[in-house]
Amino acid sequence: MNVIFGVDVGGTEIKIGKFIDDKLMVKDVIATDVSNSGNNILSDIFKYLKAHLQKDEKLLGIGIGLPGPVKGNKVLGAQNLGWKVKDVVSEAREYFPQTLIRLSNDANAAALGESYYGAAKGFKNVVMLTMGTGLGGGLIINGHIYEGNNGSSGEVGHICIKKNGRKCSCGLNGCLEQYVSATGIVNTALELRLNKDTLLNKNDLTCKDVFDLAKKGDKIANEVVEEATDDLAIGIASICNTLNPELVVLGGGVSKAGNFLLEKVVSKFEKYAFYSIRNTSFTLATLGNDAGIYGCFHLIKEYFDEN
């Protein structure tokens, strides 16, 4: 039996998918050990993989998604892991001297997963936005991940939508992420609820609360959603006016607001998109947290399909 591992490395956990004869058969999660500048992370992964490979299985390759810019065999830095530049493939050689190992940025891996096994199946030019604590972007061009010159394509969370706007953790001002990530939407709610009669006035407000209350008709919650979806539409229009993709996929926790979110974004997009890209398709992601491991699996599969 042929085995491919898809490994999606995050700042708190590492998702591992074992694909046997191209089918996802086992899913598992291990904790990310960020102690010691994250120097145990790779050995933890490779030891796990070695222990979970049976004698009668043939390992075709390991695809790894990482939370930082990736170029070829290297990640150029991953703050959440405590890493600076790291040659991941060289470090893997101690455990897997011959195995094909391919890397990708995690947002790009998720986009690739959705493109071949999820919401964007059949589409070759895709932009995926992952709206969680932050806002990540993945680009699929001609059916492949587009890394960009130094692995930093799809940093669309840092498109400036408001000159002198909110300060971003990246040091810039007015980044899209500050307005349309879960964190950004909650911040908008905290601003708009001040001195207002609204159900948003509760402790530990979450982005899910905002959308739930908006769906229930709360006026201020709806104002928050209108503002966030308008800002998101401006950002997506900037991306589409540049790239003219076939399809935009909305994923991540915020996208769980579903069609309520999607419909507002699509209608506002038309206000900001150049006429010839106004027919861009939109959809919600379908693979959820598995998008990354599917994309990492595909990094290996596409190699064998093409070589």
Add this chain to the structure above:
Amino acid sequence: MNVIFGVDVGGTEIKIGKFIDDKLMVKDVIATDVSNSGNNILSDIFKYLKAHLQKDEKLLGIGIGLPGPVKGNKVLGAQNLGWKVKDVVSEAREYFPQTLIRLSNDANAAALGESYYGAAKGFKNVVMLTMGTGLGGGLIINGHIYEGNNGSSGEVGHICIKKNGRKCSCGLNGCLEQYVSATGIVNTALELRLNKDTLLNKNDLTCKDVFDLAKKGDKIANEVVEEATDDLAIGIASICNTLNPELVVLGGGVSKAGNFLLEKVVSKFEKYAFYSIRNTSFTLATLGNDAGIYGCFHLIKEYFDEN
């Protein structure tokens, strides 16, 4: 002798380059006949090409740049020519039944020309901005033109940089083009010069005047330039945060302001670019009005190089 024609079709004139054994040997210009819904344009071109081919010359192909979205053998509309969807290659068959004919959007053709024969020689991932009456963009990805899903990649002139900003001819508001094209810069000057003691108070003010007066130290002209380059930097940062190109090329009439423009844009770009793309290279275009015919030539040349 092998001949390739590069034909750059504009709204007022058509530039034609005759490349003999890969060298540009003859340049010519014919007028664009926009009467009769532009229906004479293609026959004018093909008759000209037939008349300018000698008996001992072998025609390898014709590359054509067009002012509208191009997908494969068709232009999907070209307002300046009076065209709706037009199957250019089919229409060419009457004159050139067998010849290889390839099309491109004009901004993409200019980007391709600069990438192989001009300022971006040796670069494979390039964004070129053509700043003239309007603002066009061309994208080179992995050494090839990236058309986008329906030929509308690189419509970066219509990135919204100011919500509810100036009305654009495309119907949207706040488009980048309205602030950093020659027209946009003159409009900013007309706004800022009001009731001010400035040399900008002259009739028939041009974009060149603005830059010339700024270089001479006129205070208000410098304010105009600061504002325009800041807006341009925001737009370029949006593009680069999405695409992470190696190189940004500034071309078109506005770019004749030279290093005075370039240096301001680069320093302001750093204010708006995500840290990992801050090292993007910038340069001025070098092929001027010939970029398009070089790019159209290359459309044919790359085909023979690869097949």
